[in-house]
Amino acid sequence: MRLFILTLLILFYQSFALACDFQVSNFGDSKNKLKINGPQPLLMPDRFGGESLVFPLTDICKNAKSLEGTVVSYLYINDKFTRIQLYRANMKDTNLMDFGMKKYGAFSLPEGLPKNKWRGNHIWDFQNEYVEYFFTDIFDGHAEVIEVNSKLYGNLITDYNEEVGKWLDSQKN
Numbered sequence: 001m002r003l004f005i006l007t008l009l010i011l012f013y014q015s016f017a018l019a020c021d022f023q024v025s026n027f028g029d030s031k032n033k034l035k036i037n038g039p040q041p042l043l044m045p046d047r048f049g050g051e052s053l054v055f056p057l058t059d060i061c062k063n064a065k066s067l068e069g070t071v072v073s074y075l076y077i078n079d080k081f082t083r084i085q086l087y088r089a090n091m092k093d094t095n096l097m098d099f100g101m102k103k104y105g106a107f108s109l110p111e112g113l114p115k116n117k118w119r120g121n122h123i124w125d126f127q128n129e130y131v132e133y134f135f136t137d138i139f140d141g142h143a144e145v146i147e148v149n150s151k152l153y154g155n156l157i158t159d160y161n162e163e164v165g166k167w168l169d170s171q172k173n
């Protein structure tokens with residue numbers, strides 16, 4: 001009986017993680033194909049040929065109470081959907097880490113170190129995507145990020161990131 005209850009709990013938590021499908025468009029699609037009910041996302045073009053649609057994750061995952069305060073950003077380069085970022089800053093939990101581990105697979109943390117004290121990253125090679133989780137310090141706290149990049153548009157993302165990097169390097173002087 002205990003094994004049965006344990007199995008049901010595991011299935012329940014896995015179904016919760018999979019219930020938040022934040023990818024509401026296919027990689028490569030135009031931003032004009034994106035259909036979201038409710039408030040429309042904020043469109044932010046940049047100087048590198050990218051445009052980001054930014055909005056609260058709870059606009060698409062209404063029942064994901066543990067992810068409240070998480071922002072999702074869809075990056076379009078040359079009007080092609082290429083990257084998703086989930087960003088959660090200065091929360092007193094590791095809910096984005098927990099979500100990522102449930103959705104993409106658990107990864108080991110140093111023994112004896114509480115999850116909220118760990119800093120680093122982990123990469124999952126997941127189907128046609130690379131998924132990277134970051135946990136890092138920021139001003140006055142910490143941030144968690146999950147970044148999902150399409151393997152099909154890896155060169156486009158690399159070129160975009162190089163342009164952003166060149167510009168950031170030029171700002172140091």
